[in-house]
Amino acid sequence: MAAAREAQLKLDVRADPPFVKWAIITVTAAFLGLFIVVPLVNVFAQAFAKGVDVYFAALTDPDALAAVRLTILVAFVTVAANAVFGLVAAWAIAKFDFRGKNFLITLIDLPFSVSPVIAGLVFVLLFGLQGLFGPWLAAHDIKIIFAVPGIILATIFVTFPFIVRELIPLMQEQGTEEEEAALSLGASGLTTFFRVTLPNVKWALLYGVLLCNARAMGEFGAVSVVSGHIRGETNTMPLHIETLYEGYQAAPAFAIASLLALLALVTLVAKAALERRSPKDWATRN
Amino acid sequence: MQIAIRDVTKRFGDFTALEQVRLDIRSGELIALLGPSGSGKTTLLRIVAGFDWPDAGEVHFDGEDALSHSVGERNVGFVFQHYALFRHMTVFENIAFGLRVRPRKFRFPEAEIRKRVEDLLDLVQLGWLAGRYPSQLSGGQRQRVALARALAIEPRVLLLDEPFGSLDAKVRKGLRRWLRNLHTELHVTSIFVTHDQEEALEVADRVVVMDKGRIQQTGTPQQVYDHPHTPAVHEFIGESIIVPVTIEAGEVRHNGEPLGLDCQGLESGTAQLFARPHDLAIVPSSGEHRLRGVVRRIHGIGPARRVEIALDSEKSETLIEVDALRAQPLRVGERVGIKPEQYRLFPTGT
Numbered sequence: 001m002a003a004a005r006e007a008q009l010k011l012d013v014r015a016d017p018p019f020v021k022w023a024i025i026t027v028t029a030a031f032l033g034l035f036i037v038v039p040l041v042n043v044f045a046q047a048f049a050k051g052v053d054v055y056f057a058a059l060t061d062p063d064a065l066a067a068v069r070l071t072i073l074v075a076f077v078t079v080a081a082n083a084v085f086g087l088v089a090a091w092a093i094a095k096f097d098f099r100g101k102n103f104l105i106t107l108i109d110l111p112f113s114v115s116p117v118i119a120g121l122v123f124v125l126l127f128g129l130q131g132l133f134g135p136w137l138a139a140h141d142i143k144i145i146f147a148v149p150g151i152i153l154a155t156i157f158v159t160f161p162f163i164v165r166e167l168i169p170l171m172q173e174q175g176t177e178e179e180e181a182a183l184s185l186g187a188s189g190l191t192t193f194f195r196v197t198l199p200n201v202k203w204a205l206l207y208g209v210l211l212c213n214a215r216a217m218g219e220f221g222a223v224s225v226v227s228g229h230i231r232g233e234t235n236t237m238p239l240h241i242e243t244l245y246e247g248y249q250a251a252p253a254f255a256i257a258s259l260l261a262l263l264a265l266v267t268l269v270a271k272a273a274l275e276r277r278s279p280k281d282w283a284t285r286n
Numbered sequence: 287m288q289i290a291i292r293d294v295t296k297r298f299g300d301f302t303a304l305e306q307v308r309l310d311i312r313s314g315e316l317i318a319l320l321g322p323s324g325s326g327k328t329t330l331l332r333i334v335a336g337f338d339w340p341d342a343g344e345v346h347f348d349g350e351d352a353l354s355h356s357v358g359e360r361n362v363g364f365v366f367q368h369y370a371l372f373r374h375m376t377v378f379e380n381i382a383f384g385l386r387v388r389p390r391k392f393r394f395p396e397a398e399i400r401k402r403v404e405d406l407l408d409l410v411q412l413g414w415l416a417g418r419y420p421s422q423l424s425g426g427q428r429q430r431v432a433l434a435r436a437l438a439i440e441p442r443v444l445l446l447d448e449p450f451g452s453l454d455a456k457v458r459k460g461l462r463r464w465l466r467n468l469h470t471e472l473h474v475t476s477i478f479v480t481h482d483q484e485e486a487l488e489v490a491d492r493v494v495v496m497d498k499g500r501i502q503q504t505g506t507p508q509q510v511y512d513h514p515h516t517p518a519v520h521e522f523i524g525e526s527i528i529v530p531v532t533i534e535a536g537e538v539r540h541n542g543e544p545l546g547l548d549c550q551g552l553e554s555g556t557a558q559l560f561a562r563p564h565d566l567a568i569v570p571s572s573g574e575h576r577l578r579g580v581v582r583r584i585h586g587i588g589p590a591r592r593v594e595i596a597l598d599s600e601k602s603e604t605l606i607e608v609d610a611l612r613a614q615p616l617r618v619g620e621r622v623g624i625k626p627e628q629y630r631l632f633p634t635g636t
Contacts, residue, residue, distance in 0.1 A: 177366050177368060177370035178370050178371075178372055178373070180337055180357075180364070180366075180370065181364065181366060181370040181371075181372070181432075181435075182372070182383065182387070183356075183357050183358050184335060184336075184337075184357050184358065184362060184363070184364040184436075185358075185383055185384035185387065185435070185436075185438075185439055186358045186361075186384055186387055186388060186439060187358065187383070187384075187387040188358070188387075191387050195372075195383075195387070196372055199372075199374045200373065200374060
């Protein structure tokens with residue numbers, strides 16, 4: 001009997017020999033370890049290399065605190081702007097038919113395919129002193145480039161596909177019948193939006209917000225071009241890390257980096273929790 | 287409530303969905319809009335509801351212009367083919383929705399809302415599912431919730447778009463009997479769209495047959511089945527046998543032979559004879575005044591059999607299917623005669 005079973009198992013094409021299975025798992029684990037776990041651990045190791053005092057001194061440094069505040073401000077404004085824009089754009093694309101719709105969809109994807117540095121440069125060319133609107137802005141004493149508005153603009157540009165792209169397929173799949181049903185039952189447009197449309201996309205929206213937030217906090221390229229690197233004023237966390245590192249302050253640089261990494265981990269946990277909570281049909285799609 | 291539809295025309299680009307449609311619906315009537323897909327029946331329903339507006343024409347509810355009101359103001363109950371239940375709300379909250387979104391002034395107190403929803407749940411016999419979500423219900427249950435939700439606002443008219451279209455045959459049959467009973471009980475003016483003629487004939491007080499954006503015929507199920515106005519209606523409602531004939535000086539001929547039938551006032555020329563499978567009698571092939579052919583196949587179970595007969599013809603072959611009693615002796619290959627007992631003649635090309 002046992003021998004017969006053995007023979008059958010050998011014939012089962014789905015069962016790879018154990019060594020193949022373990023080899024594949026080992027390669028995957030080793031790759032992840034080498035490229036993700038080791039660097040991450042290293043960030044924390046380096047951060048504490050000069051001791052806990054240096055670590056906390058780096059975090060409580062006024063410039064560092066300013067960078068944290070700026071990063072949170074930028075992320076907050078970016079997420080809010082992109083959530084509103086994302087809902088409007090997804091609604092337009094999913095629920096209406098109009099000429100140029102495909103072009104609009106392509107345009108929304110543009111920030112993913114354009115290098116962030118170019119995105120930053122575009123804003124410099126538009127709003128910088130030598131830029132298109134530069135003289136007018138200077139005459140009215142409005143500062144965009146090398147100031148907070150520029151940083152926010154560049155971050156919004158780089159992150160705007162995240163939320164829209166989560167919403168479009170879901171809204172397309174859901175169609176407009178539920179909205180029509182709500183309207184026929186006497187609900188106003190606004191009530192329909194808040195009672196029917198928004199609850200139906202809330203998980204996708206939250207998911208998009210998390211991704212958008214993670215990217216907004218970590219964005220370097222585009223922000224680097226428009227910020228001007230003014231310590232305590234226009235340095236976000238990634239820029240502050242770079243400034244410190246270039247100034248041979250490795251331990252403080254890694255301290256801030258560890259904070260940023262921690263924020264990323266929190267996002268990751270939140271994302272996992274969201275996937276666990278959200279309805280199945282939506283979670284499997286992502 | 288009475289509904290008057292006056293010369294309603296609707297185009298989508300080059301496609302004419304509705305062409306000069308006129309229809310009067312009496313108060314308390316249950317009307318079926320019947321037609322193949324693309325016949326404009328759903329477009330007409332959506333215009334009555336207020337989801338679409340016509341390019342021309344008028345719609346009146348009890349003599350008052352409906353087109354100047356939005357869907358929310360018209361107080362219509364709409365039931366969608368795919369239910370369109372609010373997926374994030376329980377059955378209870380779905381039904382309560384229309385009551386909860388009323389302006390504060392007109393809103394019932396919470397206790398009254400609960401009572402009304404519970405009454406509706408009883409009406410659709412789903413009280414035990416109040417706490418479930420739509421995804422946990424079967425198709426038939428979902429459609430009943432959708433109906434209860436539409437009834438919650440005490441609509442002046444109930445509009446149903448292919449209400450049983452996505453249900454399986456057995457559930458569909460039960461549900462349409464249930465809808466018929468419900469209508470008898472509530473007596474709310476109702477219009478339902480369907481492409482299923484059996485459903486329309488069984489449920490509706492009156493059937494409106496539509497094709498290519500026009501109303502072909504309006505009448506009771508009996509009228510449209512027995513006296514179709516056009517070949518399209520004859521073909522769409524019930525099964526049709528179509529035999530090409532010629533009319534010469536008041537004489538109906540098939541394959542040159544006179545059939546001894548009344549020409550129903552048709553001029554000389556080519557025509558089509560329409561009949562139901564059960565309105566043809568199979569008789570011996572010898573004798574005068576009959577269609578002639580050869581039995582090709584006999585099939586069917588139950589008291590009646592289906593007999594496929596190839597009619598004699600000089601031109602293209604005409605195959606017809608005739609009902610015959612089991613008792614009648616018939617063999618494949620046998621020559622038979624066929625006498626139409628009930629028929630309609632339409633000139634060719636109508």
